[in-house]
Amino acid sequence: MLKSTTLCLVATLILNISAFSVSAQNTGLLGKVAIDGSSTVYPISEAAASGFQKQYPNVKVSVGVSGTGGGFKRFTVGDTDISDASRPIKDSEFKAARESGINFFELPVAYDGLTLVAQKNNTWLNNLTIDEIKKIFLAGSAAKTWAEVREGWPNEQIRIFAPGTDSGTFDYFKEVVVGKTGGSLRSDMSTSEDDNVLVTGVSGTPNSIGFFGVAYYEENKDKLKSISIVNPKTGDSVSPTSQTIENGTYAPFSRPLFIYVNADSFKRPEMRKFVGYYLQNAAKLSSSSGYVALPTAIYKEAMMHCRKGKTGTHYLTSDLEKRSGPVTEIYQESNLVK
Amino acid sequence: MSDIDSQDDSNMSADDAEKPSKDGHIGEQSVSGPGGTPKTSLLEARDPDAFDKPTLITTRSRLAKDFRFRVMCILTACASVLILVFLLGSILGAGIPTLSWTLLTGTPEPEPENAGMWPALMGTLWVCTMCALITLPLGIGTAILIEEFTPRNRIARQVLALIQLNITNLAGVPSVVYGILGLTAFVSMFSLFDNSDNADGPSMEVGAVYYDQFSNVASDPFIDTGDTEAEERYFLFPVETRDAPSTVPKTGMLAYENSEGGLKEVEIIAIDPFADDAPTDADALSRTIDSTSDPGRISEKQWYYLRLPFGRGVVAGALTLMLVILPVIIISTQESLRAVPGTLRAGALGLGATPWQVVWNVTLPSAIPGIMTGSILAMSRAIGETAPILIIAGIVYIRSAPQHLMDDYTVMPLQIYNWTSRPQEEFHNIAAGGIVILLAILLTFNAVAVLIRHRMQNKLN
Numbered sequence: 001m002l003k004s005t006t007l008c009l010v011a012t013l014i015l016n017i018s019a020f021s022v023s024a025q026n027t028g029l030l031g032k033v034a035i036d037g038s039s040t041v042y043p044i045s046e047a048a049a050s051g052f053q054k055q056y057p058n059v060k061v062s063v064g065v066s067g068t069g070g071g072f073k074r075f076t077v078g079d080t081d082i083s084d085a086s087r088p089i090k091d092s093e094f095k096a097a098r099e100s101g102i103n104f105f106e107l108p109v110a111y112d113g114l115t116l117v118a119q120k121n122n123t124w125l126n127n128l129t130i131d132e133i134k135k136i137f138l139a140g141s142a143a144k145t146w147a148e149v150r151e152g153w154p155n156e157q158i159r160i161f162a163p164g165t166d167s168g169t170f171d172y173f174k175e176v177v178v179g180k181t182g183g184s185l186r187s188d189m190s191t192s193e194d195d196n197v198l199v200t201g202v203s204g205t206p207n208s209i210g211f212f213g214v215a216y217y218e219e220n221k222d223k224l225k226s227i228s229i230v231n232p233k234t235g236d237s238v239s240p241t242s243q244t245i246e247n248g249t250y251a252p253f254s255r256p257l258f259i260y261v262n263a264d265s266f267k268r269p270e271m272r273k274f275v276g277y278y279l280q281n282a283a284k285l286s287s288s289s290g291y292v293a294l295p296t297a298i299y300k301e302a303m304m305h306c307r308k309g310k311t312g313t314h315y316l317t318s319d320l321e322k323r324s325g326p327v328t329e330i331y332q333e334s335n336l337v338k
Numbered sequence: 339m340s341d342i343d344s345q346d347d348s349n350m351s352a353d354d355a356e357k358p359s360k361d362g363h364i365g366e367q368s369v370s371g372p373g374g375t376p377k378t379s380l381l382e383a384r385d386p387d388a389f390d391k392p393t394l395i396t397t398r399s400r401l402a403k404d405f406r407f408r409v410m411c412i413l414t415a416c417a418s419v420l421i422l423v424f425l426l427g428s429i430l431g432a433g434i435p436t437l438s439w440t441l442l443t444g445t446p447e448p449e450p451e452n453a454g455m456w457p458a459l460m461g462t463l464w465v466c467t468m469c470a471l472i473t474l475p476l477g478i479g480t481a482i483l484i485e486e487f488t489p490r491n492r493i494a495r496q497v498l499a500l501i502q503l504n505i506t507n508l509a510g511v512p513s514v515v516y517g518i519l520g521l522t523a524f525v526s527m528f529s530l531f532d533n534s535d536n537a538d539g540p541s542m543e544v545g546a547v548y549y550d551q552f553s554n555v556a557s558d559p560f561i562d563t564g565d566t567e568a569e570e571r572y573f574l575f576p577v578e579t580r581d582a583p584s585t586v587p588k589t590g591m592l593a594y595e596n597s598e599g600g601l602k603e604v605e606i607i608a609i610d611p612f613a614d615d616a617p618t619d620a621d622a623l624s625r626t627i628d629s630t631s632d633p634g635r636i637s638e639k640q641w642y643y644l645r646l647p648f649g650r651g652v653v654a655g656a657l658t659l660m661l662v663i664l665p666v667i668i669i670s671t672q673e674s675l676r677a678v679p680g681t682l683r684a685g686a687l688g689l690g691a692t693p694w695q696v697v698w699n700v701t702l703p704s705a706i707p708g709i710m711t712g713s714i715l716a717m718s719r720a721i722g723e724t725a726p727i728l729i730i731a732g733i734v735y736i737r738s739a740p741q742h743l744m745d746d747y748t749v750m751p752l753q754i755y756n757w758t759s760r761p762q763e764e765f766h767n768i769a770a771g772g773i774v775i776l777l778a779i780l781l782t783f784n785a786v787a788v789l790i791r792h793r794m795q796n797k798l799n
Contacts, residue, residue: 004548028572028596030551031636036732039759046735047448053737058596062746063735194759196766219761268634269553279349289448290761
């Protein structure tokens with residue numbers, strides 16, 4: 001009897017939870033939540049941890065920044081409860097988790113728009129097509145001057161500022177630009193792990209180009225201008241705004257950010273509460289951290305995954321081949337691989 | 339500057355007056371042979387054309403070189419001081435306006451204006467205090483062994499020489515390497531104590547109490563409790579060990595509930611939500627547990643909690659920093675022990691003191707000022723070290739100060755690093771504030787050490 005009502009009320013409850021979780025402090029809940037992983041996702045997790053601990057002061061949430069790969073290394077041996085990831089789990093990491101018997105929930109929490117930027121007073125660099133981006137960044141066909149990229153652009157040397165090769169941002173950019181051809185990005189770029197260095201570099205160098213997460217662009221709009229990307233399907237040139245990232249027209253440089261939750265840890269009451277809080281507030285937390293919220297349907301789907309115990313990844317096929325595409329298409333139960 | 343110039347001139351003229359005669363004398367000697375008795379003609383020896391002129395030129399060029407070198411030294415010194423003043427000025431300029439009580443005693447928050455670094459501050463104090471307590475006795479002991487107790491046996495001497503060589507080399511190893519070493523040696527302890535069931539779990543521990551934590555049905559977002567409103571409550575059942583089977587709740591069992599005044603006992607009601615109806619009374623409902631739900635195993639740790647392997651706790655951090663600064667402390671202690679005059683030791687030994695008495699009563703007290711200087715520098719390095727801590731702790735967000743030796747922690751340099759890499763300008767500003775606090779702590783540490791050094795020096799004098 002109760003079972004049927006429970007199932008019926010799921011949808012309404014999900015919407016109601018945020019209302020009733022804004023109650024006074026609860027000192028009764030104890031425990032620990034260990035999070036580690038991507039520094040890109042870190043601000044969202046930090047905001048979630050901070051908000052959660054205001055309600056449940058006796059739960060100790062710790063967040064680390066070992067990077068997506070480093071986080072998975074710990075997560076797949078059961079060292080952490082939640083892993084922040086700026087890309088989906090890789091087949092090698094998935095195998096490692098399988099070997100140590102770790103089941104996990106794959107929960108998308110936000111979009112990040114990778115933004116290509118130029119100096120604020122650059123008048124001619126307004127948009128780029130994917131082919132032109134390849135001309136600029138690919139190792140083999142690297143253009144030396146802007147004139148080689150598009151006719152009419154100045155015959156000036158191209159200066160590139162890029163995130164470090166260890167970062168998920170670099171990986172993602174490389175994947176989009178290089179694709180599956182196995183090429184590499186040119187090596188004569190100025191790289192830095194600190195995105196603020198890239199901001200300073202691009203804003204102080206004429207005829208330069210750089211790329212990083214949209215949050216850094218949003219904070220430095222007065223020094224930089226974003227370059228629109230010509231959508232390969234529609235042919236329109238689209239600039240990165242929360243709207244275009246959310247509706248997918250800013251393609252192919254918008255990527256989803258994830259948290260991976262250990263299913264064993266998820267049985268613990270404090271973990272259930274925390275993950276619940278994270279998902280219910282993900283939209284708000286991600287936009288306040290400079291990212292873009294996912295469509296509500298995705299958050300609902302993520303809640304359902306946790307509720308029904310649907311573990312596994314959507315981004316690998318059963319043969320552990322990589323699956324790619326927009327999160328709205330991939331994040332479906334039918335794509336789950338345990 | 340003009341003062342210095344004139345002084346230089348006067349010096350030079352004094353040198354000019356003195357040196358030629360000296361040179362002349364040497365020249366004379368070479369010609370005249372031992373004893374200084376002139377054997378060749380005096381005329382030749384005193385001929386100004388033959389001797390004074392060339393020596394004058396070389397002296398002048400030598401003095402010019404000396405002057406240039408002095409100017410260069412002054413310039414480099416000024417440059418380094420100016421750079422330091424500029425850096426300090428810009429940091430203080432950016433940092434001091436952001437200094438606030440919140441920054442010192444607050445917890446890290448996503449909003450820069452509410453963010454503080456109390457947990458990082460306490461983490462730094464814990465780790466560095468532990469590190470000092472472990473490293474100083476070890477480092478000074480090693481230095482005393484190498485310097486004061488040189489063995490007579492040749493093989494033993496060679497072993498000591500090998501150790502000495504290694505220590506000298508280790509002082510130059512980048513700290514990130516020690517971080518990786520610390521990860522294997524202290525965090526996981528070479529996997530010697532691994533548990534088969536849980537990679538993170540300790541295999542030996544003291545001072546932990548385990549509980550099974552249940553939530554009441556009202557706090558489960560996925561169970562319908564009808565119209566009755568009940569508050570969220572959580573109940574704890576003590577269990578024997580970490581691996582004990584889960585508690586199965588039954589109606590009438592006594593459970594603990596954590597509240598302001600500590601743990602208090604509560605009688606609980608257990609139902610199967612798929613079979614039974616939930617109680618309609620608000621109080622009863624709030625004490626109702628879903629008997630089919632899985633409990634969460636949590637632990638409460640005493641202040642003396644110890645475990646093996648150490649895990650990513652304070653002790654592992656302190657031991658890793660020990661690796662970083664141990665060579666520095668050993669080498670500086672050796673240097674200051676060598677600086678103690680041998681006559682002091684010989685005198686004490688001559689009075690019949692044992693080697694131990696000599697070290698404890700004579701050598702160590704007179705070497706303490708030097709040892710303190712070395713230790714100050716080493717500890718300052720430990721406080722500012724980021725890379726190894728990033729590897730072995732990896733945590734940058736934590737809201738509570740460490741409670742025991744194995745607790746999670748973060749340190750100030752990590753917190754500052756994290757803030758500077760944020761996109762928001764406000765975070766960069768509070769990072770500057772954090773640097774000012776870190777500098778203040780460093781200077782306090784140093785001041786204490788300088789005070790101790792001063793005292794010891796006075797005593798000896």
